[in-house]
Amino acid sequence: xxxxxxxxxxxxxxxxxxxxxxxxxxxxxxxxxxxxxxxxxxxxxxxxxxxxxxxxxxxxxxxxxxxxxxxxxxxxxxxxxxxxxxxxxxxxxxxxxxxxxxxxxxxxxxxxxx
Amino acid sequence: xxxxxxxxxxxxxxxxxxxxxxxxxxxxxxxxxxxxxxxxxxxxxxxxxxxxxxxxxxxxxxxxxxxxxxxxxxxxxxxxxxxxxxxxxxxxxxxxxxxxxxxxxxxxxxxxxx
Numbered sequence: 001x002x003x004x005x006x007x008x009x010x011x012x013x014x015x016x017x018x019x020x021x022x023x024x025x026x027x028x029x030x031x032x033x034x035x036x037x038x039x040x041x042x043x044x045x046x047x048x049x050x051x052x053x054x055x056x057x058x059x060x061x062x063x064x065x066x067x068x069x070x071x072x073x074x075x076x077x078x079x080x081x082x083x084x085x086x087x088x089x090x091x092x093x094x095x096x097x098x099x100x101x102x103x104x105x106x107x108x109x110x111x112x113x114x
Numbered sequence: 115x116x117x118x119x120x121x122x123x124x125x126x127x128x129x130x131x132x133x134x135x136x137x138x139x140x141x142x143x144x145x146x147x148x149x150x151x152x153x154x155x156x157x158x159x160x161x162x163x164x165x166x167x168x169x170x171x172x173x174x175x176x177x178x179x180x181x182x183x184x185x186x187x188x189x190x191x192x193x194x195x196x197x198x199x200x201x202x203x204x205x206x207x208x209x210x211x212x213x214x215x216x217x218x219x220x221x222x223x224x225x226x227x228x
Contacts, residue, residue, distance in 0.1 A: 042218035100145050105156035
């Protein structure tokens with residue numbers, strides 16, 4: 001079955017440590033997205049990529065980095081510069097055409113501070 | 115700027131009908147999505163409206179009025195499994211690189227009681 005796989009489901013970060021969240025999709029979607037979800041808050045866009053080897057900052061990119069070396073993969077690194085990383089992280093993907101198609105989401109990674 | 119308002123919480127009885135409202139002020143409008151999200155899980159796509167009027171999909175319907183900046187999601191014959199958060203997301207202005215900005219509301223937590 002086609003879908004989006006995020007791993008790990010739960011992740012713990014120590015002070016000063018970088019951690020990488022994995023996102024893989026086999027839907028042949030061009031566009032991929034990373035969101036952060038905090039309790040009582042809407043989804044906020046961290047980074048997005050419309051095509052391989054290209055990505056754009058979202059609304060809250062500071063303290064995060066991404067790469068898009070393959071169409072299927074869009075890993076997110078939470079760096080030590082992100083001082084409040086505890087959140088639920090969601091990866092999404094979609095076809096870029098036709099217009100109006102919805103984003104499909106992975107099951108999320110919950111990141112906590114040790 | 116982008117502003118999307120939804121009620122924070124709602125409670126309804128099994129078998130009843132509930133209407134979840136969403137009002138928005140965004141720079142540009144290119145469609146509105148509704149997603150359902152069970153606690154700790156991925157959001158799943160429910161509906162998309164880009165023209166004024168009602169879209170019906172089984173027990174779920176969604177309405178849009180672009181002139182009023184208003185949408186609602188109507189859930190009929192409520193079931194216990196409908197207890198979830200419902201996210202309104204507006205596709206706004208073109209943001210370049212083939213992408214449109216998608217802004218999420220904070221979500222409405224619906225509790226269905228027997």
